[in-house]
Amino acid sequence: MTSQPLPPSGAPLDHFVDRAPFDPNASEPMTKAQERVYLASQLTLMWWKFRRHRLAVVSGIFLAGLYASILICEFLAPYSPYERHTDFIRSPPQAIHLFHEGRFVGPFTYGLSYKLDMDKLRRDYTEDTSRIYPVRFLCRGDTYQFWGFIEGDLHLMCPGEGGTMFLLGTDRLGRDMLSRMIYGARISLTIGLIGVSVSFGLGIVIGGLAGYYGGWFDLVVQRVIEVVQSLPHIPLWLALSAVMPPTWSPILVYFGITIILGLMDWTGLARAVRSKLLSLREDDYVVAAQLMGARTPRVVFRHLVPGFMSHLIAMATIAIPSMILGETALSFLGLGLRPPITSWGVMLNEAQNINIVVLYPWLILPVVPVIIVILAFNFLGDGLRDAADPYR
Amino acid sequence: MLRYILRRILIMIPTLLVTSALIFTVMELPPSDYFETLQAEMAAQGEHADTSRIEFLKREYGFDRPPVERYFRWIAGFVQGDFGYSFEYEMPVRDVVGERLGLTILVSFSTILMTWLVAFPIGIYSATHPYSWGDYGLTFIGLLGIAVPHFLLALIMMYLANVWFGLSIGGLMDPAYFNQPWSWAKVQSVLAHLWIPVIIIGAGGTGTMVRAIRANLLDELQKQYYVTAKAKGLPPGRALVKYPLRMSLNFFVSHIGDVLPTIVSGSELTAVVLSLQTTGPLLLRALQSQDMYLAGSFLLFLSCLTVVGVLISDIALAFLDPRIRLQGGSSK
Amino acid sequence: QPRDMSLEAPSLVQDIWEGRLPDLSERLPEDPRVIDLPAMGRTPGHYGGTLRMLMGDQRDIRMMTVYSYARLVVFDLNGEIIPDILAKVDVEEGRIFTLHLRKRHRWSDGHLFTAEDFRYWWEDVANDDYLSPDGPPLQLVVKGERPHFEVIDETTVRFSWSMPNPGFLPALAAAQPVQIALPSHYMKQFHQRYADPLRLAGLIKMERVKGWGALHDRMARSYRPENPELPTLSAWMPTTKPPSEFFIFKRNPYYHRVDEQGRQLPYIDEVTMSIGTSSLIPAKVAAGGADLQARYIAFSDYTFLKEGEANGHYNVRLWERGEGAYVTLVPNLNVTDPGWRAVLRDVRVRRALSVAINRRDINQVIFFGLAHEGANTVLPGSPLYDSRFDRAWSQYDPALANKLLDEAGLERRDDDGIRLLPDGRRAEITVETAGDNTEETDILELVGYDWAKIGIKLYPRGVQRDLLRRSVIAGNAKMAVWPGLDNATAGPNMPPDSLAPTTSMQFQWPLWGQYVDTMGREGEKPDLPAAQELVDLAKRWRRSVTPEERKEIWTRMLEINADQVFTIGILNRTSQPVVVSNKLRNVPEVGIYSFEPGAYFGIYMIDTFWFEDGNAALEVKRD
Amino acid sequence: MAKDLLRIENLRVSFAVHGQLNEVVKGVSLRVPAGRTVALVGESGSGKTVISQSIMGLLPPNGIIHDGRILFADPAKDGKVIDIAELDRDGKKIRKLRGGRIGMIFQEPMSSLSPVHTIGNQIEEALQLHRPHPRKEARAITEEMLGLVGFRDPRRNYDQYPFELSGGLRQRAMLAMALICRPALLIADEPTTALDVTIQAQVLKLMKTLQGEMGMAILLITHDLGVVANVADEVVVVYRGRVMEAGPVDDIFRRPQHPYLKALLKASPDFDMPEGERLVALRDVAPAAPPLDLRREAGNRPASTALLNVRNLRKTYGSKHGARVVAVENVSFDIMRGHCFGLVGESGSGKTTVGNLIMRARTADSGSVIFNDRAGPVDVMGLDDNELRAFRPRMQMIFQDPVSSLSPRMTVLDIIREPMIIQGRGSDAEQKHRAVELMECVGLDPRFLSRYPHSFSGGQRQRIGIARALALNPDLIICDEPVSALDVSVQAQVLNLLKDLQASLGLTYLFVSHNLAVVHYMATQIAVMARGRIVEIGPRDALFHRPAHPYTRSLLKAVPLPDLDRKLDFDVAFTGGASDPVTWPEEFRGTAPGSLEMLDLGGGHFVLADRACTARDVTAA
């Protein structure tokens, strides 16, 4: 096809006519890809878009792996989280070596010996390079009850016979930090999230309706929000912890508390949703939906709330850390989880001490998984946001 | 608008009545009272509480009366500016809170200011440069602030500040300046200590806000009116601030009212960890020891501020968005 | 004319010179209490300096009253009661107490301290229906009988009862003493009977209190020295009015003790208490923020503090704690659950639970083996100590434990290896704890491991202290965690109340204690023979006159307690780190750290401590 | 001859959609000489807007220019040539050009304005940016500009928010914004679609004046061949991203050669068309019969009963200053079953409002709307929430602003399916099938179903709205400017579709439009509105041949015709605003408030005139 000529600047324009054959009904043939796309549902489209966000996909896979791992932490953890090694109290992290005196041995740990410093009252650990313990894989170690009922003793990794392998050190009772962290994920990654869901559900529904209806309904909801916001959380928790049946296990109690937390925490989100919808509901497409005879829930959740999705996703991912660490704040009040239950929050709580920060810094390592999980959730959130964003 | 505000102020009265009744109930909810708490705590340390004094105090402060009567007395007093009596400090609530209020406002205000000053530029940067290294880096830092528990952050920062700068640990000023009249040196000492709590308390909020601004702004950046603004030839900064940013502030404005109560209560738990002379620890302690008038009056004060804050944020919202101002409420 | 100021504290010199203070001779009582420092193995010191301490709570300023430990009578290091503020006490038949004041002893505002101050308290306060609706303090009431009070002369008063009251003097000497005198000249302005009504009304308004009763009550508080105007007899007097974060106590120029050279104590001019979050105190101490600190410092802070010694210019010492046990597990014999009640009341079960605990392991893991593995009983520092009590049922013997439990009817176990109660439920015991220190939590965790080995499952449950107490009294809690005997260095002259049901605060038998306390009005009658015997013994002690008799009673009570294992003590004589500034002198290297009877530092006479660089200490940065 | 201000050479632009590149501009070249007007015409979706966006450097983020040059020779800089295509999209250089040197009027004025700033603020901002003035003066200039583009009360209008304005007023605000900084090149993307012909003439004249004054060049994108004939010097015809024909306006109108152009010229409706004649569209589609379960038994509906009686509607809006604006007053009319009722009139006269009131999208202050169902009359105003919801599918609406009436976060497929889903019609597959059908009906490629609304051209969006309204097969459709953004050939296709549906299913329309030819083609009854009232109502022929009201007359006079020989004389008529009663003869002005009344001229022809007048007075005037 020839490019159409343009006269030089200032010259009069010629009458140009495209001479190519013209068929108004011709349309470009559909490619295979287009064929696939054009009737795809919105969810499918989003999924395709999401897949292109590499960091989000990686985060998603990571989180999925993490959640899968909590099913098999018995197998993953080298030790039982309750197993105490009285001879290795507060042992610093042990390195895995590959070479011994320049010779390749494969992964192994050196022996660990300690000396009691009775002046400073601390245990000083030294690596004993004369003892070598090759790490074993898929091996038999501490016995456990898989999912609470299947006996087992298979581990992914174990220390060499007679040796130790505290990759992240041990705590003040001589328990392996790594194993505790692996087990801790179980609680940290589950219970708190329920609280988030409760508060988000309430916030979106209540705020959404208030913003959409406006008027007296909004007025009432607003007053309820004020009242709920004014309710003192702390004494309420204190009171509630007193009424929780003493026969409840600590996990159940904590679970109850997180739900209540969620029940009281929706107000901020509800206000944000409400005020956004107050302005969104003036748009024509809302009117259009109404004119089609859509019921309120459909208008709110199909048309209005998606317009606020970015904010909701951002807030949800931001709320996750506070829920993972929720128990730290609560245990400040004596309400959180306590040992022997293991969670990242509990472990960090035990590290809540200047001694530990200064002398045994490996005990604050549980912040690392917390940070990674939060990052992963945020990147995942970014991916979801972009997938839901029609402009990207 | 004026009529609207007046009407809202009238509505506040029943709201506050309900709230106060709830607060009172919650305070009464625990099966024990301040005096029992006191006895138990003293006993744990081998001390004993003087039972006859306790009886005396109980009678003096009407604990032998039915709760309903106490409630109405309390409310009546509250309205007249008598906030009741703190058992723990054995002095009127007003005196207990008195001096701490100023410092609390200082800390909270600086924190909020810092949060805003930091969060806005970063949020805008992240939204306008999504998926750049800058975005990732700043996101990471912001999330760190959220992910590391405050107490840990506080401990580490205080320890390092002490080791590196010789700053006294905890508190808002050098103890030498306690009880001293205000002087330039005291101000300096306060400023030297202020940054730690400001950073620690502000860390979480900043991170949250950055993410929220980023998310909301990203949505608005696609809108046609922003293209129009650019077509006018507005410099990007101004165009951004005047149009998309303003539109994306909706969420922010809906929370602007929350600033009021936080300004006077501060961030309780962190303040405890940091040993700040603010009202937060006071409130917490009062709640734990069931010093009910101190806690109750303070909470009621906070809820007054909440209610006022909600009103303020509603008004601000109406100003922000004329669609809400001119059409909201009226059912079309 | 030339005046001799050589014995005066330099900080007072100016005031004396300018006439605001009288000379030392006029300030001291005629016969001041002389402390012979060299005889105690201490060195006479310099004047001056500021002693900095850190506290976690405004109410902790009462520690000033505790630490200074100036009482009408005090315990000495041998556990004997000796006069301190009083010149002399005469006791006849254990029931007539004649108190002789020091002549021309003055309150800190210079007013004389006289019999009138006792009379005012007795007649206008303790027996005033409005101020003391319940009458005088319990320690002054023997079987419902109030003492007969007489003023003999200006400096002599007498309290007498028809029966012996052996608890009277220990109560006066307690760390938290019974107050039986008030500065009447000051307090009268708040008393309706004496005050000008107009002025009183004004004061009530100004102080924003409900009435004169509240005003008087508030102004008279001396244990927690919140009223800087209230005259005191202590070594230092408060100068800060709360609320505050920083309390300053200044030397009392009328204090009644002198050193062997005739120099008035205390040596240290000023004590300050800085209030902050308790969890930060170790860090602040390590930064050199305190000159003398033990409160809020736990054993686990030792290493950290030790590391900071050079930096903070202090040294850490390890004193011995004076409780009967660092923590005890207290089975609630009044628990409502009938199944558990029967089990817990079975002495074999309690013994089994005790011997199942591997105390050595706990000692090693948590205390580096520095604590003593024994039961909850008196310590060697007490004249009543007997290693039999200490060792009773505190060995580690899981086999024995299993045997005892089998005998007690818990021989059945379920699939998880957990024993079953006779009624078929699993032997899962919830232990309620108010524990806010990690050591307590850790010990509980370790006990949990040990008990799991004998088939008992332990669930710790954290609650607020008051709620813990409630649930114990209500019989909901099966077992609680609580410190051991408060006063484990007690002598026979101290009341053995904590060994027998006497109050509802005793978690092993709250209802029995309440029964005895209220003379049968509330609670339950003790129905375990051993408990009943303890009640009788405690009653006998109340009527006893001679120390021998008291000792015999004490011994029997200790024996019963040891044998019955009413409380399961875990470790005692644990170490308490005490941080002492490098410049502070006369602080003992080792000591016993306990509230009763030692008043923590009080018994070691903090007024004799001094700063090496004396006045120079004033320039020390208060950090 | 003047130099070329803008030269576009071989421009190629593609968009990435769902990860695939679609080329939408395929090697276009065109030029705009200084001081001249070049019209860019073409099929809807052919890439006109994209070309203009490329010139401004404002392509959407997913758009890529991958070939070609856009040369801009700025006369203020002695004709130094800049290649815009090479510039950094948000760089300094291009920012200098935007607004100041190149002004742009966006196609969708309704959503191009910030909803939270007053129009005065937004217009003045442009002024201050490029031609700074002291505040007071700036406001005066802005108000003057508002007056020039036909705002009636610039003082008050300055402080109004876009949502308080009718579609046409918003478009005029956009115009004011682009014109106020007097750019060297004005790109006007369909600047007059929402304006009635009198205002359109006023605006075109204003553009001409400015052009004369400052030698401004205009790139005019429009579908209205009448406008092209009247103002353009050169014309470029594009079709599917390619130039089909280009040349001086004379050549184009008198010697069209390309089949597409010929088809275009044939497709525009005109007043001389006899009743019943079909428009010739480029492509004709048979109306898709709705599947059985979607179909309402069309059959023998009595054609002469009224489907809708509208009586005495009145609506006022509160304004910022508390004063209330009367938007609609005393509007009454009947719509016959199976007929199309045309509503024309001044921009801002309340047409959209009337539509909204009938639909109960807004609440009327007073008045009644009776819908005569076969089962009996339904009082639409009196329905409660549930009844209303059940009743909704009987009446549907095509919104004037296609942008904001489509949920931005739903794909077109979902948007078109939405009414079916809500009403529970058909299975999943049936709904999809119907969506495809509807897309084809309105001339859209079904491949676009998976795209989001923002990625469409103006005309495409408008057609999505039409497709959605048709989905439920309602009895009555209120069409608010349904074809304003469509080129004549597609317009013909859509209009034919509507007509076919009317015939086969007995659909009834309320048809609002500024395009009198279109109304003439569609409607049997026509009402003319001005200032909130119906000033004249009557059968089509009566109204077009014997217009009684002065406003109607000026409307008819101001219609630009696609005929070089019958150009409008801009200088004569439309200076004062044809709707201003002051310019009307006394009979129509009304001596006292409330003295105006509908005057029967016979044959169902009424005109609003003074009570004292007779039919004779009026026709004479």
Ligand SMILES: Nc1ncnc2c1ncn2[C@@H]1O[C@H](COP(=O)(O)OP(=O)(O)OP(=O)(O)O)[C@@H](O)[C@H]1O
């Ligand atoms: N952001 C976008 N993403 C993808 N495709 C787009 C986008 N914007 C426009 N298009 C497509 O580009 C083509 C040209 O659009 P353009 O808006 O230029 O048409 P137009 O000629 O202005 O039509 P109209 O007269 O209907 O406004 C259309 O097919 C449209 O679907």
Ligand SMILES: Nc1ncnc2c1ncn2[C@@H]1O[C@H](COP(=O)(O)OP(=O)(O)OP(=O)(O)O)[C@@H](O)[C@H]1O
């Ligand atoms: N929400 C509102 N608030 C205040 N005034 C409004 C509002 N909506 C419309 N108006 C005013 O009501 C009048 C009628 O508006 P309407 O949209 O019905 O006009 P229209 O006939 O559809 O005009 P156009 O042809 O330009 O779309 C206009 O003057 C407009 O400014």
Ligand SMILES: [Mg+2]
């Ligand atoms: Mg277009």
Ligand SMILES: [Mg+2]
């Ligand atoms: Mg309109």
